[in-house]
Amino acid sequence: MxxxxxxxxxxxxxxxxxxxxxxxxxxxxxxxxxxxxxxxxxxxxxxxxxxxxxxxxxxxxxxxxxxxxxxxxxxxxxxxxxxxxxxxxxxxVETLVCAGDAADRQALADLADLQHSLGMEIESITPSAARRLEPALGPGVVGAMRIPTxxxxxxxxxxxxxxxxxxxxxxxxxxxxxxxxxxxxxxxxxxxxxxxxxxxxxxxxxxxxxxxxxxxxxxxxxxxxRPVRGDIIRVRVPERLRPLLTRTVRGIVHGFPVYLVPRADGTMVIGATSREDDLAGPSAGGIYQLLRDAQRLVPGVLECEVYEVLARPRPGxxxxxxxxxxxxxxxxxxxxxxxxxxxxxxxxxxxxxxxxxxxxxxxxxxxxxxxxxxxxxxx
Ligand SMILES: Cc1cc2nc3c(=O)[nH]c(=O)nc-3n(C[C@H](O)[C@H](O)[C@H](O)COP(=O)(O)OP(=O)(O)OC[C@H]3O[C@@H](n4cnc5c(N)ncnc54)[C@H](O)[C@@H]3O)c2cc1C
Known part of the structure; x- marks a missing residue:
């Protein structure tokens, strides 16, 4: 300049x-x-x-x-x-996208078709291959996609x-x-x-x-x-379980999205709700849904310490x-x-x-x- x-x-x-x-x-x-x-x-x-x-x-x-x-x-x-x-x-670090039931697996496969048609890099892997990458994944995971980028x-x-x-x-x-x-x-x-x-x-x-x-x-x-609110839970993984995850694990569980994002400091962020209601703070239903679906993908979540629950509106x-x-x-x-x-x-x-x-x-x-x-x- x-x-x-x-x-x-x-x-x-x-x-x-x-x-x-x-x-x-x-x-x-x-x-x-x-x-x-x-x-x-x-x-x-x-x-x-x-x-x-x-x-x-x-x-x-x-x-x-x-x-x-x-x-x-x-x-x-x-x-x-x-x-x-x-x-x-x-x-x-890469992202693993997991399916919680057969219908979720089909939804992920349909989405993968779209992602492939757009030239995007995404690899379908078996649940056991996913568990080799992330041993904390639970038996509820019935399909997975790997997204390296x-x-x-x-x-x-x-x-x-x-x-x-x-x-x-x-x-x-x-x-x-x-x-x-x-x-x-x-x-x-x-x-x-x-x-x-x-x-x-x-x-x-x-x-x-x-x-x-x-x-x-x-x-x-x-x-x-318009405000599209999201609830988010932050947990601390106990020392004995670390690292619970080494990459981001996202998924669809019975049609609901959920994600678990592990941080380098041993904490983890759990979220994915989208609400267009008038509750400014975290929603009880949203928090319940997130923990319910997160533990289906990664059961060890229930052994973590919750240290923050927060909601904010996305600028939609x-x-x-x-x-x-x-x-x-x-x-x-x-x-x-x-x-x-x-x-x-x-x-x-x-x-x-x-x-x-x-x-x-x-x-x-x-x-x-x-x-x-x-x-x-x-x-
Ligand atoms: C739960 C949740 C999870 C999300 N996860 C992701 C994710 O994983 N990846 C991703 O890409 N995005 C994610 N998003 C979306 C992302 O957070 C938003 O798109 C992004 O933060 C928007 O940034 P911003 O700077 O525009 O808005 P904001 O972060 O809201 O910042 C706006 C700032 O403007 C200030 N401000 C407002 N009015 C005035 C004024 N009159 N004068 C001066 N200052 C003012 C406010 O104080 C505020 O600090 C998530 C959002 C939520 C709610």
Whole structure:
């Protein structure tokens, strides 16, 4: 960048933090506003970088983004790790997808046909081969698929590393942004909850589910984000059982999805519920379902110590695809990452940094994530 330009990033979840870091690396003068950095959806996320295991039907705009971002993660993790000088929670270990009954096995086989048709690498293995890989798998596992390229990152560790890098190089303002400020047609800054005005050359909104609550977004923009809540259980595996798992184990059990993501520190994250109800905290039914299905795949789960139960709303978009683009002079939006915000952070951060800097993104990528695609008027 020739001149020293400034940007305000509104929201410090995985998307805001990763993009802020890319911008700082490019020489931007970054101000990051968030009353509670890292405490939104990104706090709950399991961190599966599951470009293949998360594939479902009729999402042709999403697959290429997921695959491209999955491929970009090793390089992103390596760059952040080199900059911060310690591990950032990225674990390049494979994923095993298991079936809990014969109907689940058929569902996985149907999905594997789709994944193969998209050129994705996935290998069907027998239950006994799966148990050789992961001896903790229970007798309830009746089929399995191996996905070598679906890895994981611990979002909390990664976000902490980014905050560590950003704290000396960017300005962190622990306040909510209530409005965008304009001069003529151009966004020139933000107003904070205490009335303080901040000015910058560019504003990037990465406020997740709450992006639409910020005053001053273009009136023509329709932002149909909805909360899709997920419950998550964090357990500590007793020393005598470690390692209970060495790779991520996902599965379908009697039609319900469940995943168990082992961390390097001997803890494990269990999740997969999707609720569109009004329970802000963890749902009793959701927690019951997760433990019921997790123990069918890995019975040893019931011997673990639960140390956290949490729920957060995912910022859901109608087509599961994020909304990323220029909204007008001085203003860029990057939100709606729904179920895949950790996976898509590598790609989304590069894309938003390009947009803020005025570089033209690849037309096919930009069209898929057009933030005006649900609005009557296009930019
Ligand atoms: C249970 C669960 C499990 C998940 N597992 C995975 C997974 O394994 N893999 C994966 O890829 N994805 C997963 N996801 C999805 C992923 O967590 C989200 O897509 C991602 O965290 C979205 O990131 P974000 O930065 O856009 O939003 P958030 O993390 O919600 O961050 C938004 C930030 O903006 C701030 N903010 C809001 N309004 C304002 C304002 N007005 N002013 C200033 N700041 C503001 C908030 O305080 C917050 O910190 C999961 C989600 C859930 C709930």
């Amino acid at each position: 020739d001149e020293h330009r400034s940007v305000i990033v509104v929201g410090a979840g995985i998307i805001g933090l990763t993009t802020a870091w890319e911008l700082v690396e490019e020489g931007w003068d970054v101000t990051l506003c968030d009353p509670e950095p890292g405490m939104g959806a990104s706090r709950a996320a399991a961190g599966m970088l599951a470009a293949i295991a998360e594939v479902t039907w009729d999402q042709s705009a999403l697959y290429p983004l997921m695959v491209a971002s999955g491929r970009a993660w090793p390089e992103l993790a390596a760059r952040v790790e080199a900059a911060v000088g310690h591990p950032v929670g990225y674990l390049p 679906d890895h994981q990152v611990d979002p909390r560790v990664f976000m902490a590393a980014l905050l560590e890098l950003l704290t000396p190089r960017a300005t962190l303002v622990r306040r909510r942004v209530t409005a965008l400020t304009r001069q003529d047609d151009r966004v020139v800054g933000v107003r904070l909850e205490d009335g303080t005005l901040l000015a910058a050359d560019e504003v990037l909104v990465t406020a997740g589910l709450d992006a639409g609550a910020i005053e001053g977004l273009p009136p023509s923009l329709r932002l149909p984000l 978009s109608p087509d599961d695809v994020p909304l990323v683009g220029r909204l007008g002079p001085g203003l860029t939006l990057s939100t709606g990452y729904f179920r895949h915000g950790i996976l898509l952070a590598a790609l989304g951060a590069r894309l938003a940094a390009d947009l803020v800097a005025g570089r033209t993104p690849a037309p096919d990528v930009a069209a898929g994530v057009d933030p005006y695609r649900f609005s009557e008027v296009t930019a």
